[in-house]
Amino acid sequence: DSGVTQTPKHLITATGQRVTLRCSPRSGDLSVYWYQQSLDQGLQFLIQYYNGEERAKGNILERFSAQQFPDLHSELNLSSLELGDSALYFCASSVSAGGWNEQFFGPGTRLTVL
Amino acid sequence: EDKVVQSPLSLVVHEGDTVTLNCSYEVTNFRSLLWYKQEKKAPTFLFMLTSSGIEKKSGRLSSILDKKELFSILNITATQTGDSAIYLCAAWGGGADGLTFGKGTHLIIQP
Numbered sequence: 290d291s292g293v294t295q296t297p298k299h300l301i302t303a304t305g306q307r308v309t310l311r312c313s314p315r316s317g318d319l320s321v322y323w324y325q326q327s328l329d330q331g332l333q334f335l336i337q338y339y340n341g342e343e344r345a346k347g348n349i350l351e352r353f354s355a356q357q358f359p360d361l362h363s364e365l366n367l368s369s370l371e372l373g374d375s376a377l378y379f380c381a382s383s384v385s386a387g388g389w390n391e392q393f394f395g396p397g398t399r400l401t402v403l
Numbered sequence: 404e405d406k407v408v409q410s411p412l413s414l415v416v417h418e419g420d421t422v423t424l425n426c427s428y429e430v431t432n433f434r435s436l437l438w439y440k441q442e443k444k445a446p447t448f449l450f451m452l453t454s455s456g457i458e459k460k461s462g463r464l465s466s467i468l469d470k471k472e473l474f475s476i477l478n479i480t481a482t483q484t485g486d487s488a489i490y491l492c493a494a495w496g497g498g499a500d501g502l503t504f505g506k507g508t509h510l511i512i513q514p
Contacts, residue, residue, distance in 0.1 A: 291445065322501070332446070332491060334501035347501040379445055389437060389495050389502060394445030 292316065293382050293395035301401045307368040310398045314361055314382030320344065321363040322383075322392060323355055327376035338363055339386040370402045405430045407494050409505035417513050420482050424508045426492030427474040434497035436468055436475045441489045441507070449477070449490075479510075487512045 292315035302308055314321050323335040325348075334347035338357035349355075352370075357363040367374060377399050383392040406429045416422055428436065435453045439446035450459045452468035452475060459466050463482075468475045479486055489509050493502040 331506040332441075332493075332504040334504070337501060345499045345501040347503075381445075389435065389493075390448060390451035392448065394447070396444055 291393040291395060293380060293393050295378075295380050295395040295398050297398060298396070299399045299401070301403065302370060303403055304370055304372060306370050306402075307366065308370065308400065310365040310367070310378050310380075310400075312363045312365070312380030312382075312395060314363070314380075315393055318382035318384050318393075319361065320383045320386055320388055320392070321357055321361070322381040323349075323363070323365050324379040324381065324394075325376045326379060326397075327373075330376075332379075335365070344386055367400070372402050375400055375402045405494065405496060405500065405503040407492055407503050407505040409490075409492050409508050411508060412506065413509040413511075415511045415513060416482060418482060418484060420512075421478065421480045422482060422510060424477040424479075424490050424492075424510070425474060426476070426505055428492075428494040428503075429473065430494040430496045430503060432496045432498060433470070433473075433494060435495045437493045437495065437502065438466055438475070438477050439491040439493065441491055442487075446491055482512045484512045484514055486510060 294313045319340045326332045335349040337345040381392040381394045438449040450466045455470040489507040493504045
């Protein structure tokens with residue numbers, strides 16, 4: 290158990306819908322990272338927040354957005370969902386802003402778009 | 404566009420064998436290369452490499468980076484069935500673009 294929690298565990302929804310994935314980082318960690326993992330694209334970095342501010346941005350679609358709240362939990366919002374958005378979404382956290390080597394991954398949320 | 408390529412994509416060996424996994428990268432302003440192990444769930448961090456030629460070691464696993472030839476290898480000696488996993492390589496350009504991951508090597512260790 291990494292100490293990072295993600296809810297929900299599984300999510301099934303229809304195309305065109307909007308969903309929110311939630312992540313609570315480890316106690317004391319200020320950075321939250323979001324990743325998408327699909328069979329064809331592999332693991333892709335989406336976005337990083339550090340202490341409430343966006344820090345790094347990867348291959349995140351415009352239909353997706355994220356934020357980090359004052360209590361440091363983060364939410365990833367996915368809208369106008371398409372079949373291709375079906376994937377495993379991971380959240381990770383670290384203490385520092387550049388903590389690529391010390392990030393701890395949550396168990397993931399499996400999103401299925403029908 | 405930053406790119407990380409891993410090979411082989413899949414590898415099946417017998418317990419006790421030694422394996423070498425490869426990772427090549429093309430990343431603007433390269434800063435670090437990272438290796439992760441992913442079993443059934445989330446990836447777990449193995450190594451971060453920033454300097455050429457300095458081997459990092461953890462038990463039966465070791466890794467080295469060649470910044471001139473733009474590649475890294477991950478070695479696993481005396482493999483065990485518990486080493487079966489997907490091994491992911493990722494490169495960081497030091498900027499605000501985050502990590503670029505390879506597709507992974509799926510390693511299967513047969514008893």
